[in-house]
Amino acid sequence: MRLQQTETRDMAVSANRLELLQIADAVAREKVIDREIVLAAMADAIQKAARSRYGSESNIRADINPKTGEIRLQRLLEVVEKAEDYSTQIPIELARDRNPDAKLGDFIADPLPPMDFGRIAAQSAKQVIVQKVREAERDRQYDEFKDRVGEIVNGTVKRVEYGNVIVDLGRGEGIIRRDEMIPRENMRYGDRVRAFVYDVRREQRGPQIFLSRTHPQFMVKLFTMEVPEIYDGVIQIKSVARDPGSRAKIAVVSNDSSIDPVGACVGMRGSRVQAVVGELQGEKIDIIPWSPDPASFIVNALQPAEVAKVVLDEDAERIEVVVPDEQLSLAIGRRGQNVRLASQLTGWDIDILTEQEESERRQKEFNERTQLFMEALDVDEMVGQVLASEGFAQVEELAYVDLDEIASIEGFDEETSNEIQTRAREYLEKIEAEMDAKRKELGVADELRTINGLNSQMLVALGEEGIKTIEDFAGCAADDLVGWVERKDGETKRFEGTFSKLEVTREEAEAMIVQARLAAGWITEEDLAKQQEEEPEQDETIEVAEGADQDA
Structure with a gap:
């Protein structure tokens, strides 16, 4: 009878061990995490339950055999000179009775008998397992998606909360915030959606995968998928500017002179660009040839408007664009959309003038210069106009320019030129004296x-x-x-x-x-010399890095 009970108990223990491994396998498959992580979580849970029985101060370790499912409980005792707490420490004399090689600071494993979990201990163990598995699942999601920033992902709308769309990505959840949605785009439960992963963050409530359908790079990736030449690197997308849901401009350049970059992106009968337009809810796309010359690039970027003239100010990164009067509204676009997108695309501030406005401004500047010369040099209007028309803009130019340059003006002899330059210098000396007095006063x-x-x-x-x-x-x-x-x-x-x-x-x-x-x-000449020596090294490093980027 006793033998039969022993066999029954052994069978029950074997069944429990087998069930433990089956549960670990099922959880690992469902959550797509390693089986070892699930077993480690179970071992932590058993350790916690054992501490509640043997004392929370005890240092207990639980091991689960991954092949048999056998649970082994041990209490770790630290080897000390003189034990103060026998639940965590063991004197060195006793430790050497068990292990002759024991040294101070070592740990002796004291085996504990198998234990039956009570209801509270089992519930506590379950919470530990759930928490550990959830943490492992979050780590797996973060590790999987952190390397996918900059990619397009496909998913299904799971729910919509306050305008934000939660997307089921299969092995994770992404969020498209309201401001990352294309305007007037409605999404409902179950809709298929394609979006750009622009950020993945590890947060308290788990990894947050942020998606966007308005990001400029979303359009770049869509064109890369539709145009094989871009994917192969034959055509490069230099810059993109978007007004999501309304209009966009994209600048392209070909590394092969035999391939037209604009034509390749448009495709046969517009098939390629229409595929992108369809994904972006009908957003109109202007495909523009990129040029290394800023003036040419800006003229292209302002299409479909025609440009008569451009004036660049490279220091201020501003450009004045002169267009025919009838082209002004086309160049600016509805609510300034065309010029705003062109500015974003090129990185330049663009001021648009009509030919009439430019003529009026030039006339105003001419009159102001004429007036300046009349007052500063005490000359009549005709002389002031002649100087202004010859390109002189300031009194300083007249004061320090070579005398022959003034004398070469038609109607001016050497004596007149000398007098004009003398008056210019006297005027500047007078202004200098007034300013110096004001400086002292300040x-x-x-x-x-x-x-x-x-x-x-x-x-x-x-x-x-x-x-x-x-x-x-x-x-x-x-x-x-x-x-x-x-x-x-x-x-x-x-x-x-x-x-x-x-x-x-x-x-x-x-x-x-x-x-x-x-x-x-504050600094010395030696500091400056040292800094100048370091700068070329930094420049060289930058060039090497840029070269590596191009190779990549």
Whole structure:
């Protein structure tokens, strides 16, 4: 009878072990995580239940044999000189009775008998297993999708919450926020959706996979899928600008002169571009040939409008575009859409003028220069107009230009030219004296006059900003002096600097600041020499990196 009970108990134990392994296999398959992770979670749960029985201070380890499912419980005791807590420590004399090689700091494993879990212990163990499996599942999702940033994924709409769309990606969930949806696009449960993975974050509630259908790179990836030449690298997409759901511009260039990049992207009877347009809910797409010449590129970007003339200001990254009067509305587009997208595409600020507006502005500038010369040089209107028409814009140009250049103007002899230059210099000396007096009145230190490039007009501008000493000037940045530009959401905001109206370049401002810092003792000539030695090395590193990128 006793033998029969023993066999029955052994069969039950074997069945429990087998069931444990079957559960681990089922959970691993369902959650797509390693079986070892599930078994480790179960072992943690058993350890927690065992501590509640043998004491929470006990250091208990549970091992599950991955082949047989056998559970082995052990209490780890630290080997110490003199034990104070026998539930966690063992004196070295007793430890050496069990293991002659035991040393201080080692752990002795004390086997524990198998235990039956009570209801509370089982519930607690279940919570630990669920938590561990959920953490493993989150880690698996994060590891899988973090490397897919920049890719297009397909999924099914799972639910819509407050305008945000939750997408089932099969082995994870993504979210398309309301502002990442194409306007007027409605999605319902069960709809198939394609989106661009632009960010994956590890957050408290699990990995968050952020999707977008408005991101410019979504369009780039769609064209890459539709146009084999882009996928193969024969055609490059240089830049993209989108007004999601309405209109977009995409600049392309071919590395093979025999292939037309625009034609390849359009496809036979527009088949390729229409596939992209259909995915983007009818968004109109202008495919534009890219050019290394900014003026040509901007003219192309403003299509379908025709451009009569362009004037570039490379320092300010601004460009003036002159269009025929009847082309103005086409160039600007509805609510400024065409010029805004062209600006985003090219990275330049674009000012659009009609031919009439440009003519009026040129006339205004001509009249202002004429008036300036009449007042500064005490000449009549005709002489002022002649000087303005010859391209002179400032009195300084007349004061310091070669005398022969003035004398070469028709109707001007050497005596007249000499008189004009003398009056120009006298006028500048008078202005300089007035500005110097104002500088002193503002309390700007004389030592600032030693900085090469700073004139009295600049010193007055500094004084009005409260910059009065070498130390004050040394603490300035180039942005403080010449201003800076910020781009956000396709719009450009310009911030003025102290010298914004004085035609000072950023390089000149930086050179003057360096002089001030040398004079103030903030840096030394050795520091400058060391910095100049390091800069070529950095440039070389950048070139190597760029070359590696191109190879990739």
